[in-house]
Amino acid sequence: MAARFGRRLRKGAATTALAAAAVAALAASQAPGVTSDDQGRQATGAQSTPETTGNTSGGDTATGNGGYYTDLPPLKSPTESPDPSATPTTGPSGTGQGGIPATVLDAYKKAAAELQSSKPGCNLPWQLLAAIGQVESGQAEGGRVDADGTTYTKILGPVLNGNGFASIKDTDNGAYDGDSTYDRAVGPMQFIPSTWAWAGRDGNGDGVKDPNNVYDAALAAAHYLCRADRDLSVQADMNAAILSYNNSQDYLNTVLSWYEFYRKGTHSIPDGTGTLPSHRSDRNSGASPDPKPGKTSKPGSSEPAGGTTGPTPTPPSPSKPTTPKPTPPAPTPTDTVDHLADGGTGQLSAKTGDTFDRKVVVKAVTKAGKAVPKVRVRFAIMDDTDTTFTGGETVATVVTDSSGKATAPALVAGQKTGGFRVRALVVGRMVAGLDYSATVVERQADTLVRTSDTELTCTPGGEFADQVEVKATYKGAVADGVAATATLVKSADDLTENDKGPYFKDASGKTVRTLTGLKTDADGLLKLPKLYADDTTGTFLLRITTAGGATLTVELKVAAADSSPSPSPSPSPSPSPSS
Structure with a gap:
């Protein structure tokens, strides 16, 4: 809805009444007490499985499914503004939207280059980072960053207190977002603190992982999108990556619109001169709350508006409004999960430096034992170990297949020997998780x-x-x-x-x-x-x-060298005296 609403405002084709209706529908879709499941649908009172860091619903996304900019790119291909140093303008119109602030653009390209080296199979285009950066923060609010890429002021998303959004209790004691009660998305790429805790990266080499720095945030977003062995040259994988960032179909459509826009060409503009978005999914984006009045009769005249003669129509008697009974939301696949069962994992053991020959496999089932497909399962490596999943991550989220099974990425043993656990949890559902014991043994010779x-x-x-x-x-x-x-x-x-x-x-x-x-x-x-x-x-x-x-x-x-003396030569006989 947010993407369609933004399009109407841009084209100017809708009346104010329609715009107001769109805002009302959007607000209804984000009503208090409603949380989103992992298929993008909403269920009242849904509880989610807490993260190891204490997250609740919404913690499976980078942003916590918070608000975002719904402005869409112009219909024309990006063209350079005749005066790139001009004062920023608001709204989605104008050719200046093809320009990306220089430091922000540099951060996207460097992050994509690093991923091309570390995870070449992901095929991450920098334009996707730019599209997400535009939708999440308007390219760091038009490039309001210093020379090191740090925003001049913190960019904070809405309070994730369950009022129209997921409820995510504080996980960072307010260190990043200044809120010690609830979490908020932070920085140019809008990471919630609990996600930043494991996904954060140092993109500018200063030894600090700062979500308010566009180099750090862009590199973190790049790695986040490339999890689970995704190949972003495959559209299904790209869609899954974007939805993992913010689980909304409208969000997906908006990001893809900007991605295609930037692929057609863009250019660098000075920091701080970027076009500022003006419409957001989490607030009434300037639409009139009431429809404009239509034509009325002239005062003191029986003539209707528009000059047509005839009797004045009698207005109908107002009827008592009826309150429609709310339709309970249909249960999502996640709502039907009763527990996780083992899916045939087997013994998990590997030598240091080796890839485990078996993977963790779980099955989501109902109370009656029926398999549940399309459920998100999170796998997390626990305890003191340097073992990771393929790609270097310690957390991976996988959707169950048609048989209800979710298979974690392969485990890669580090150099630390000993046991550790892999925990499987259902995302968006408070059910008991499964713990799997794994062992790394020293390499041996006999x-x-x-x-x-x-x-x-x-x-x-x-x-x-x-x-x-x-x-x-x-x-x-x-x-x-x-x-x-x-x-x-x-x-x-x-x-x-x-x-x-x-x-x-x-x-x-x-x-x-x-x-x-x-x-x-x-x-x-x-x-x-x-x-x-x-x-x-x-x-x-x-x-x-x-x-x-x-x-x-x-x-x-x-031993000493052989020092036996060589035999002496026989002495020559003395010459006989002459006789």
């Missing part, structure tokens, strides 16, 4: 062998000619990335570190007889640094161990 059978020898005070190299395997396969330790031990029975004999050198040249933090390479190979010998002779032992229990002991021999 066999170590030398790659050469050359004897390792050295003279006192010298260095060994050959370096020790070993290959690790696990159940016959290459064991890559396996942690190892190498220690020069006293004997086979005494595995304490030897204090004499061969040694390694650290970066500063100091003697080291234990090496830690070693890892086999992609081929399972581990090559140790050079070995040196002190003045002690004898046979010494180097013990190499790996995670998983593989052990190898290597002999090192230090």
Whole structure:
């Protein structure tokens, strides 16, 4: 409705009465006590599953489904304003809307470029960021940002107190939005604080994630849109990404209108000179609340207005208005969910750095056990772990398919070993979630062998000619990335570190007889640094161990060079005296 209303105002084709009716319909659609479900429909009194951060209904979107600008782009393609430094104008008309403030435009393009590098499969066009920025904040209120991209004043959305919007209790103690009771969307891209807490990014490299900075906000929006392995070159994925930002069909239509407009061409204008939108979905956008009066009869005359003669019509007796009974909203798929059931997940285990071979799968079902499609399920990685979903996110939202199943993105193990949980929750419905236990185990080897059978020898005070190299395997396969330790031990029975004999050198040249933090390479190979010998002779032992229990002991021999004297040549016979 918001998009259609904006179009009517732009074209000037509707009467004030129709505009007022449109506003009334819009207001009715956002009446207090009505919350939106995840299919864009509304249900009275719907409760949502709290986030781990304490969110309630609306917390599944970047903006909390708050208000936005409904102004539509002009029908003509963007053309450069003859005077881009002119004072900003209001309203959707005018060619200046093809211009985007320079700093804001730069933020969009840099964010899209970063995503092209980090998530090339997403195919994020910067024009989509520009379209969302226009609808959310009018390009940071016409580019009112400083040289670093931070807005001069905070851009705040409506209070999300359930009065026409979702009810989202405060999650940031007012740090971002100044409200310690309820949350509000913040900044040029209108993130609610609870979403910013995990989606925020540092786009300008100053070490701070600030939703009021257009570089930070644009990069956060880019990553947010590219979640769940979306390919935005596919229209269905682009639509899903936009709806995840603000779950409204009118919002989707408005953003797509601006996206197509900017794709036709745009240009940079000075900061602070952007065209300011004037119509919003969360307030009466200047429409007259009452229809304009029609023609009336002339005072003291029986002649009707317009000069037509005839008897004055008798007005009908007013009838008592009847109050129509409200029609209860039809239940949404989300409303019918009774619980989540396991969808065939299986055991979740992986080695450090590996992708888990199984995914978390849940099924949304009714009380009678019937599958419920088109329900949004949120998966969140819990506890102290550096494991993430594919793409580096720790939260993912997936819609159940025709069989009621939602499959989380693949888990990618980090370097921290141990257990953690993946929690599945129904978005927009207060039902018990499901927790799945997952484990990251250390990479292991069960066999170590030398790659050469050359004897390792050295003279006192010298260095060994050959370096020790070993290959690790696990159940016959290459064991890559396996942690190892190498220690020069006293004997086979005494595995304490030897204090004499061969040694390694650290970066500063100091003697080291234990090496830690070693890892086999992609081929399972581990090559140790050079070995040196002190003045002690004898046979010494180097013990190499790996995670998983593989052990190898290597002999090192230090012996003096062979110093046996060479045989002396026989003396020449003395010449005989002359006889």
